Amino acid sequence: MRLLIYGSQIYARLLCEQVRAVGHELVGYIDDFNSGGQVLGSYERVRQEYPPDSYGLVIGIGYKYFDERWAIYQRATGDGYVCPSLVHPEAYVATTATLLPGSVVMARAIIDHRVTAGELSVIWPGANVSHDSVVGRNTFVSPGAVLCGRVEVGHSVFVGAGAIIADNVRVGSNRFIRAGEVVGPKSQPSVRVTRPSGK
Numbered sequence: 102m103r104l105l106i107y108g109s110q111i112y113a114r115l116l117c118e119q120v121r122a123v124g125h126e127l128v129g130y131i132d133d134f135n136s137g138g139q140v141l142g143s144y145e146r147v148r149q150e151y152p153p154d155s156y157g158l159v160i161g162i163g164y165k166y167f168d169e170r171w172a173i174y175q176r177a178t179g180d181g182y183v184c185p186s187l188v189h190p191e192a193y194v195a196t197t198a199t200l201l202p203g204s205v206v207m208a209r210a211i212i213d214h215r216v217t218a219g220e221l222s223v224i225w226p227g228a229n230v231s232h233d234s235v236v237g238r239n240t241f242v243s244p245g246a247v248l249c250g251r252v253e254v255g256h257s258v259f260v261g262a263g264a265i266i267a268d269n270v271r272v273g274s275n276r277f278i279r280a281g282e283v284v285g286p287k288s289q290p291s292v293r294v295t296r297p298s299g300k
């Protein structure tokens with residue numbers, strides 16, 4: 102599939118490698134603020150020249166801009182762009198797992214039986230999402246984090262590197278779980294601080 106990446110900064114460049122590893126063709130980047138390199142132009146311009154019936158889209162905006170990521174995803178899919186799920190060939194995804202559109206599963210991540218990874222969720226390298234867990238839409242699971250069995254994480258949550266969420270625990274939406282934090286039945290993580298919009 103010929104893919105555009107929305108965004109052109111650090112996370113977008115990382116996704117470029119993922120797009121190639123999966124076997125898609127990267128056409129270029131969309132950026133409403135920056136130009137140069139492989140940036141094709143702003144979304145409005147690119148939409149005219151690279152229409153949704155011929156190109157797919159990947160959201161390359163990182164976890165500092167949760168709300169913008171989701172808004173852009175909704176707009177682009179509303180315009181007709183398909184956002185494929187990107188699973189790195191070195192990830193393990195159980196055949197019973199469900200990966201919704203726009204989800205990204207990076208190298209050496211484990212997505213176990215009957216897991217659901219929501220739209221636009223990102224499972225970073227080495228993260229382990231154990232059986233029957235649900236990762237909400239637009240949620241980031243950082244490197245080495247572990248979601249034990251039957252965990253449910255809401256939408257737009259940041260799960261820090263190496264964090265552990267114990268079995269059967271439900272985490273609300275818009276939460277920030279620190280690196281190495283252990284989340285049990287009695288500990289709801291802090292609310293994620295929303296950052297101002299920016300480039």
Ligand SMILES: CC(C)(COP(=O)(O)OP(=O)(O)OC[C@H]1O[C@@H](n2cnc3c(N)ncnc32)[C@H](O)[C@@H]1OP(=O)(O)O)[C@@H](O)C(=O)NCCC(=O)NCCS
Nearest residue numbers: 225243244260261262277278279280281291292293294295
């Ligand atoms: C590493 C860490 C434990 C350091 O904590 P600390 O030294 O006590 O510092 P703070 O609690 O002031 O937090 C520092 C950063 O954490 C993030 N952070 C902490 N609490 C947050 C919250 N409730 N909502 C959003 N971001 C938060 C912010 O990025 C903050 O950076 P800022 O100062 O630019 O806003 C903590 O910041 C953390 O867990 N960060 C995530 C690291 C990670 O998992 N990275 C993986 C990326 S793939």
